Amino acid sequence: MKIGIEKLKAMIAEARDAGRAIPAYDTISYLQMDYAAAAAKEAGTPMMFMYLPLFEEIISPKEFVALKDVLQEKYGIPLITHLDHSKSIDLVERVIDAGFDSVMIDMSDRSFEENVRVTKEVVSIAHPRDVIVEAEIGHVGSGSRVEDYQDSSLYTNVEEAAAFSKETGVELLAVAIGNSHGVYVETPHLDIARLKELRAAVETPLVLHGTSLIPEDQVADAVRNGIVKVNLCTEMIMAEMEAIEAGVKAGAHKSGGLLFTEKCVKPAMMEYFRNKIAVLMGKG
Numbered sequence: 001m002k003i004g005i006e007k008l009k010a011m012i013a014e015a016r017d018a019g020r021a022i023p024a025y026d027t028i029s030y031l032q033m034d035y036a037a038a039a040a041k042e043a044g045t046p047m048m049f050m051y052l053p054l055f056e057e058i059i060s061p062k063e064f065v066a067l068k069d070v071l072q073e074k075y076g077i078p079l080i081t082h083l084d085h086s087k088s089i090d091l092v093e094r095v096i097d098a099g100f101d102s103v104m105i106d107m108s109d110r111s112f113e114e115n116v117r118v119t120k121e122v123v124s125i126a127h128p129r130d131v132i133v134e135a136e137i138g139h140v141g142s143g144s145r146v147e148d149y150q151d152s153s154l155y156t157n158v159e160e161a162a163a164f165s166k167e168t169g170v171e172l173l174a175v176a177i178g179n180s181h182g183v184y185v186e187t188p189h190l191d192i193a194r195l196k197e198l199r200a201a202v203e204t205p206l207v208l209h210g211t212s213l214i215p216e217d218q219v220a221d222a223v224r225n226g227i228v229k230v231n232l233c234t235e236m237i238m239a240e241m242e243a244i245e246a247g248v249k250a251g252a253h254k255s256g257g258l259l260f261t262e263k264c265v266k267p268a269m270m271e272y273f274r275n276k277i278a279v280l281m282g283k284g
């Protein structure tokens, strides 16, 4: 049940026009996907399930698509499968064969020319198969290294982003504006002024990576100023692990048995998803 380029572009445009962002989560289990989709259904938003290259050792692209299909039927909302941060064209081809809707090729740590060249190659593979492409310009680093997100010389350059967008024809473009992946050692401060310049100069809808643990007022501000897809993972894992820990501490694993997850983990994860999606819907 692939969605197709035209419908995906329409969904992205609708989110941008409404000042909303589509939530995108790196999910590896059926229950993570189920709770996320349940919250998306309540909020009336499409949702992306993202597949990281390291997932291949645990769940195949085909299994991932099958889980999405089951949930799409269960909830009746658009659920989008997306390959996150691939450096491999071979993996891009394999997930497209498995039925993915969207792929990211990440050459952001290479030269501008190399990034353009490889991204164009991926576009030439994906578009004929009715699959959209995300790329990254400027490099989103690691939250564990302060310089990765505090040194504004590493942020996405507006002219480069505009040229990249025109040359590659991607549907989504990830930018570095003070965001980083994983846990931030110091509170990040998004460069909203840079985002506004990017929004004005770049036709392609923009994506914010590393959104977990960015203060919610900043996330809301970024969405208001043109971010249409928000990548999340760390917060979801934390909500899940903290709920398991609290349940075990309370001894619920001894009495709850089979229903431990349903009773102890689901409520906490649903609350997390509801609150985060509300921010992305402009209700934060």
Ligand SMILES: [Zn+2]
Binding pocket: 085, 140, 181, 209, 210, 231
């Ligand atoms: Zn990322």
